[in-house]
């Protein structure tokens with residue numbers, strides 16, 4: 001229930017440019033507020049919430065500084081000290097001449113103060129100060145009328161100041177450039193403001209939107225010109241056909257912030273690709289002399305000729321790649337590389353890292369050494385890295401595991417922080433899905449720098465049907481199901497609803513700890529998408545619950561954190577269990593790294609995780625994995641996807657669905673295409 005309160009701001013407890021927690025007489029209010037000072041009278045509308053530590057607070061949804069409308073209030077306000085040069089005597093005089101609505105009269109009419117004797121030259125200054133006091137709310141109110149939320153309106157005001165509403169009315173798409181709203185919201189505002197659908201602002205914003213979407217949603221570093229134009233036309237004409245090919249071509253030729261004519265990319269994305277290419281060449285140019293390696297680098301293991309070649313390559317080259325599927329000995333080779341390097345460089349610094357927290361933890365476990373996330377290694381936060389070209393890492397050998405997950409942005413940051421005299425080794429499985437973020441780095445680098453492929457599956461690994469079937473899938477062969485073994489199971493179900501029910505039953509009934517078993521679906525939507533599967537698995541849960549947005553969370557629920565949050569020490573992809581729900585919006589989640597508390601809007605960083613997409617699970621491993629395979633996922637039936645899902649399992653894979661769907665997926669090896677320029681830029685990279 002909302003409540004409206006008018007009172008004086010006594011004190012700010014916390015304040016940023018656009019957000020404040022403050023005492024309004026004897027209550028505590030918090031919200032998106034700006035341009036307010038202690039002593040101001042404020043009318044706030046909001047709803048009450050209970051904070052476990054700080055008690056009852058009013059969450060402000062709307063606010064305004066009421067313009068005084070009685071003689072007493074007007075005189076008090078004018079003489080409060082907020083308006084310099086006006087004391088009690090002058091304030092009384094102004095009010096006696098202009099009446100109870102003196103303040104609004106001054107705001108509306110620049111000449112009205114002339115009626116008050118003795119003000120003279122002070123008049124413009126008094127009016128200016130009054131305008132300033134009320135300006136924020138006037139502009140913000142106007143922006144809200146244009147269709148912005150309070151938060152976006154405040155941000156727009158902070159960016160553009162007094163002319164914000166004017167700017168937004170003229171070109172609502174300026175807000176998309178600042179990432180404050182999306183193209184479709186800007187379109188709504190533009191329609192309301194009467195902007196022509198073929199205006200230059202709209203067409204340019206549409207083209208940029210298409211480039212941004214294809215970059216962040218599909219991973220393309222550029223789009224071929226024809227494809228960009230056709231996608232832009234579809235977007236710009238989605239309501240009515242109002243934009244012609246000529247207009248799009250004309251605006252594209254004038255567009256700033258893009259690069260290329262046949263292959264068009266956002267200028268920064270192109271720069272990143274070029275920088276990566278320069279850094280790869282800089283590092284790959286180096287050659288190191290390597291004395292003969294001892295045969296027993298790892299006790300009890302004799303390396304195969306390929307593994308030995310990989311160790312030698314990693315030590316001789318400034319930049320190299322080690323790739324291969326599951327069970328081909330990559331980890332043992334990495335251990336051997338570290339051992340050999342340290343034998344020859346006893347004082348050298350060896351750094352290990354991986355793109356995600358889970359992958360870094362696993363790398364630590366299998367090597368027995370500390371491994372970090374790339375973010376942690378570089379001190380990367382809010383777009384700033386402590387380690388960079390000017391302040392490079394103090395490493396002599398840097399190993400990046402799960403390199404298939406490294407996107408354009410992360411790779412650029414990592415490579416620029418590697419000093420000239422260091423070696424860098426990328427380890428990964430190039431047949432896994434490409435990174436969630438833009439680019440196709442590992443595949444683009446293959447064979448552009450010295451690359452060793454391990455293909456022999458070791459005996460221990462070959463005993464696992466998971467490993468052998470993963471390799472079969474990767475070769476385009478149907479997996480073999482040996483019913484005498486229990487690690488690779490196919491449960492045939494036809495109907496998508498039956499598939500979903502069977503998946504849900506397996507997920508909760510196998511006796512594994514919830515964190516050890518994972519349902520992996522190719523997509524979010526549809527009858528066997530993650531959203532439905534999560535609901536189905538949660539269906540049987542009772543006890544304390546909290547609703548946030550489209551999700552309901554229960555005690556005992558498995559959840560995934562979806563953003564890097566350095567304050568909480570929890571990262572994108574971390575999976576945990578809800579231990580406690582206190583009050584309405586206070587949730588405690590147990591992660592392997594510790595307990596993390598969420599309250600209020602923090603919950604937007606959580607999603608149910610009984611089922612997650614295969615993309616989200618990249619780089620993670622689970623004891624058991626359950627995968628629905630159905631033709632209702634037709635577009636997602638893809639070899640890379642099934643391969644990635646299967647290789648997430650250590651002990652057990654359960655496929656639920658139809659053999660027909662599995663066969664389609666296994667046969668479909670059309671690589672998930674990403675338009676990237678990197679491999680072309682590396683054509684002349686030094687190779688052996």
Ligand SMILES: Nc1ncnc2c1ncn2[C@@H]1O[C@H](COP(=O)(O)OP(=O)(O)OP(=O)(O)O)[C@@H](O)[C@H]1O
Pocket residue numbers: 301302303304307324325326327328329330331332333458459460461
């Ligand atoms: N040269 C070798 N001789 C004998 N066994 C080996 C050799 N190299 C690796 N192995 C064994 O093969 C199995 C798979 O090796 P490893 O874990 O290094 O592979 P991987 O490529 O890292 O696999 P994954 O990607 O699945 O983690 C392990 O049991 C390992 O001990």
